[in-house]
Amino acid sequence: MTSSDWFNLIAGLFGGLGLFIFGMKLMSEALQKSAGQGLKKALEKLTSNRFVGTFVGLAVTAVIQSSSATTVMVVGFVNAGLMNLTQALSVVLGANLGTTVTAQLIAFDIEAFALPAIAIGMMMKMFSKDVTKQYWGEILLGFGMLFIGMEIMKDGFVPLRKTDGFRDMFVFFSSNPILAVTAGALLTVIVQSSSATIGITIALATTGLIDFYGACALVLGENIGTTITANLAAIGTNRTAKQAAFGHFLLNFIGVVYMLFLLRYLVDFVNIMTPHDADFVASDGSKPYIARHIANLHTMFNLINMLVFLPFIHYLARLCEVIIKPDKPDENRMVRLSDNIMSTPAIAVEQAKKELMRMSGYAESMVVATRKYLVDGDESGLADVKTLEGYLDTFDKEISAFLVKLSMKNISQNSANQINRMHHVVHNLEKIGDYSESIYNSIKKIKKKQIVFTPEANEELKNIYDVVERFYTHTMNSYMNGTSKIDTEDEDIIDSLRKRFKKNHVKRLNAGECTIDAGLIYVDILNCLEKIGDHTFNIAQVLMAGENAPVANPH
Structure with missing residues (x-):
């Protein structure tokens, strides 16, 4: 590729990713500001039963579009003594499934609504005196930026189709799922947003650089990487809060480990239940149907993981209690704020x-x-x-x-x-x-x-x-x-x-x-x-x- 192609690639990737992350952040924060207080109270009061807790975690995350925000809330509630470890882990299970709504949203081909959403959102934000309408303006702005960023990322990846080195690297991911899982986890840790890394994965796959199987392995890794947010939030909290954050990591890590053995079957199942062939290549070299397949696999993995762990959530809580020992400097800290x-x-x-x-x-x-x-x-x-x-x-x-x-x-x-x-x-x-x-x-x-x-x-x-x-x-x-x-x-x-x-x-x-x-x-x-x-x-x-x-x- 020429130097101009490289510049367009880097500008498209990082510029598009920046717009995507900023749009997601803006939309999530506005949703939290408009609905967060009521959702926070729901989390606090409706989690005494693990099944109800799972549903509340799912609903709250689906509304505020951020599993990280939900898990940070959970860590805060545990640290304040408002929620025990088992309740917290049940909410996290639901949050894992609720966050898949983001991937499903990205998979819809609704880029045409991005600019109108930005226009309407900007007018509501600038000219409305009603605080609630201003929040909705921010939501629309974030929504539009998210999809524009996604489109820019897709366009930025197109030149890579002509580069043998990049094609070979992504083919290598397809034949080495463990490496792909590791790459997905590391990328999510760096970006600090599983939604952003799933967006990157969908952009890569839609462009035709990676096949469905390799994309699925990346998505599994992203489910591990996203747990870093809760564990960072647990720094400076009490022992139980640290256990809740670690439990989030264990839920996703163990789920990915056993799912790696079943990945081929899960891929086949998603292909059967989702219309069209995931790896169908259009005349322009893109894969128009793979985004929906990736979104469905993300949802299916977290649904299966939730159903597997929910009956055994008490045992997972005990395991966290055994692994995470009291940390005296944090336990003795006078003011419990982080x-x-x-x-x-x-x-x-x-x-x-x-x-x-x-x-x-x-x-x-x-x-x-x-x-x-x-x-x-x-x-x-x-x-x-x-x-x-x-x-x-x-x-x-x-x-x-x-x-x-x-x-x-x-x-x-x-x-x-x-x-x-x-x-x-x-x-x-x-x-x-x-x-x-x-x-x-x-x-x-x-x-x-x-x-x-x-x-x-x-x-x-x-x-x-x-x-x-x-x-x-x-x-x-x-x-x-x-x-x-x-x-x-x-x-x-x-x-x-x-x-x-x-x-x-x-x-x-x-x-x-x-x-x-x-x-x-x-x-x-x-x-x-x-x-x-x-x-x-x-x-x-x-x-x-x-x-x-x-x-x-x-x-």
């Missing part, structure tokens, strides 16, 4: 919320520990207050950094508002920890100077602590449950109690019933409790703003 889950913003937001609730538990423990000592004389939790304050500082730093990175992704407006709210909540929880630490420091002075409060002061502390704890618990439970209607009357009660109790303290001081040192510490504690109530009220205000309402920056 940048790898950001590829699926909906699950990343939910995971950040789970960590925020853990942070909230630490803040509550600090308040409870100081109350136990001041009201009940119980020192059991007092020694942990300083440690917990350090935990809150770490959570504040790591969750905030995670949210900043996540906000830079292509996220929906709803996710952006949730992230903004979480910034507020994290900031106020850290402040609650600071004021609890201040009370702890006052307690140290009480112990050092052997200060004793009057019975009246002790009763007043009990009363204001009761309201503070009640307000905090009610507010954080509302946040966890997604409730926007919160009774903030307790905040006014706390302010009122602080004022009244300070007046009572002045009376006791004038009457000589308490010392100046005791009085100063008592007032400091009252002020800190009022500040805890104020920051709890700040959190309540964020929740009352509503699920989709934007909130000003807390800083």
